[in-house]
Amino acid sequence: MLRLRNHLFSGVRAAFPPPHHHPFSTTTPATSPARFAAEEYLVATCGLTPAQAAKASKGLAHLKSPAKPDAVLSFLAGAGLAKEDIAAGIARHPQLLCCKVDKTLTPRFAQILSIGLSPAQISRIISIVPNIFVAPSMISRLQIYLSLLGTFDVLHSALKRAPYLLGQKLEVFKPNMALLLQCGLTASDLALFSKLLTSKPERVKEIVACAEKLGVAPNTGTFKGALWAVYCVGHDSIGAKMDLLKATLGCSEAELALAVRRAPQLLRMSEGKLSRTLKFLKVDVGLNLQYILLRPPILGYSMQRRLIPRHYFINILKAKGLAKENIDFYSAVCMSENNFFQKFIDAHRETIPGLADAYASACAGKIPHYIKM
Structure with a gap:
């Protein structure tokens, strides 16, 4: 369609030459190069979906030809990166296709390799944090986070949940990590709490204190659920949520406190889901409220x-x-x-x-x- 349109336009230009061009002049006018069709290129060459391409093409509007994107794709594929990871990275950060191979990609790729990551691991990183090639500080943080979290898989899991982790300053990450480790979380657990790791240290302290006030002891598996529940609900909204749960369940404050200590995930349940589940258990299954409250995970x-x-x-x-x-x-x-x-x-x-x-x-x-x- 694009070629047809260009062909039609060229026909129109031939039929109606510019005012300053003499129709019998022997001087050949300069022909303007065809516009770089970014969306088509992103779909056909990079493997993006039409929806992804429509969004990503806005960052490539300045390109006049596919020369630079072709060079980038050739380098990434030659370095051993998977096609699907390259496509995911471009969808997240289309400006990756505008990088200079010799001055940017080659030295940064070598720098990441020197950390100890394999091309396959770098490929997985690029799919999540493709702008690492244009931010040298991210590479240095990558090395530090890798040493703190212990393994690449843990780091990769953390980045999947919080891609902005590599943009976080160590002054925020380190105290949060130390506090969560004191609460009994392991390095593997930290990957699940990567969003908490990037929060302000003061807020993390408030979340930990709120989880303890619920009566859930640190260094227990249930405490992890309490931390996540408080993070999702908001430590300043826990009181209102507890009142709502008590009204929905129709129980006493003491019964609710015991149920929440055993199943903190109750705090994350919506009123509608809780009501429907409670009705089913009581009416259809025939369970009484005391039976349910003593076994609160059943509600989840x-x-x-x-x-x-x-x-x-x-x-x-x-x-x-x-x-x-x-x-x-x-x-x-x-x-x-x-x-x-x-x-x-x-x-x-x-x-x-x-x-x-x-x-x-x-x-x-x-x-x-x-x-x-």
Whole structure:
């Protein structure tokens, strides 16, 4: 289409020459080069989606030809970077295609290699932080963060959650890391809390103090959940959230405090989801509130993918005399998918033809008609 349009325009120019050009002049006028079609190039050559290309092309509007992007792509591919990582990097930072190979890419790539990263690891970094080639300070921080977090995989996981980590000053990162390690988090845990690592140290201290006020002891697995819950809700909004939970659950303050200590993820649940899950457990499953509050993690499971399928399939087995009447629902819900399948589904597939397929459909949100009770 672009070529056709240029062809038509050239025909128009030939038919209507500029005023200062004599139609019989022997001097050949200079022809203007074709415009660089950035969007088409990003899709056809770089592998971006049309939507990505439309957004990224704005950063390449000044380019007149594909010469520089071609050189960049050739260098990156020759250095051993994966096509999909290059495409992801360009989508994030299209100006990567404008870098000079000799003055920028070559020395920076060598600098990253000197840290000890392999081309495959550099490829994974470029897909997340492609502007590292134009920010030498990021390379020095990359080396420091790698030494602090211990392994490349932990660092990569942290960058996936917080790509701006390499732009963070060490004066912020180090005290946050030290405090979280004191709370019992491991280096692997820190990758999950990379957003917390980049927060202001004063705020991190407030979040830790708020998690402790919930009654969750540091150096426990539950404390990690409490930290994340406080971070997501906001330490200054925890009081209001606790009041909302108490009203939704219809419990006492002491009962709620105990439930939150056992399952801090309750703080991150919306009122709507909590209400729907509570209603299902009380009305459909027949559990009383005290049973639920003593086992609060049950409220966090997906209704469609776990609670509903397991409830209905246990009931159908009971109705056919294939399961005990006193099955503890919480124990059945907490089982891994494989264990539940083996105990309740696989063991009865011959007795009830199609049971396994029906359960798979149920877990996908489709309860078969003959299973509903």
